[in-house]
Amino acid sequence: MGVLDHSSPSQGGCKSSMTSTSVEASGKTVDEAVEKALENLEEARENVEVEVLDEQPEEARVRVTLRDTYARKARQVVADLLLKMGILAQVYIRKADDPVMIDIGGENLGLLIGWRGETLRAFQT
Numbered sequence: 001m002g003v004l005d006h007s008s009p010s011q012g013g014c015k016s017s018m019t020s021t022s023v024e025a026s027g028k029t030v031d032e033a034v035e036k037a038l039e040n041l042e043e044a045r046e047n048v049e050v051e052v053l054d055e056q057p058e059e060a061r062v063r064v065t066l067r068d069t070y071a072r073k074a075r076q077v078v079a080d081l082l083l084k085m086g087i088l089a090q091v092y093i094r095k096a097d098d099p100v101m102i103d104i105g106g107e108n109l110g111l112l113i114g115w116r117g118e119t120l121r122a123f124q125t
Contacts, residue, residue, distance in 0.1 A: 021065060021066040022063055022064065022065040022066070023037045023040050023041055023063070023064050024037070024053065024061060024062070024063050024064075025037035025040065025061070025062055025064065026059055026060065026061045026062075027059070027060055028058070028059065028060070029060055030050075030052055030055060030060040030062060032060070033060045033061060033062040034050055034062055034064060037050075037062060037063075037064035038064065041064065041066060042090070042092055043066060043093065044093060044094075044096065046096055047066060047067055047069065047071065047072070047093060047096050048064045048065060048066055048067060049064070049065045049067060050062055050063075050064050051063045051064075051065070069096055070096075070100060071093045071095075071096035071097075071100045071102075072093070074093075074100050074102060075091050075092075075093050075102055078091050078102050078104065079091045081123070082104070082112070085111065085112070086111075087106070087109065087111055087112055088106055088107075088108075089104050089105060089106035089109060089112070090104070090105045090106055091103070091104055092104075092105065
């Protein structure tokens with residue numbers, strides 16, 4: 001068991017690597033290409049910088065780069081804790097500004113919730 005990393009190799013029009021914080025994507029429009037890259041990175045628009053690489057009438061290419069933010073560091077801490085707990089989950093940044101809000105998704109998260117929510121309550125503080 002472990003944490004599903006949001007920077008996993010991509011499919012369908014996006015390229016990334018396991019250590020990369022950038023993704024290149026293409027689409028019919030710049031907006032479509034950006035959306036594909038955001039889906040691949042599992043990030044919100046406010047957490048990235050977009051560079052238009054090519055904009056043709058038929059296709060647009062962009063490079064989307066994650067900003068190194070406090071929220072990303074917080075997400076990594078949560079992901080590391082879940083990994084050490086043996087919990088398979090996806091970790092997302094819901095809100096990057098103060099206060100940072102992190103969402104955890106997955107199946108069988110009962111271990112994270114714990115008896116009467118005690119583990120979750122401790123995890124949130």
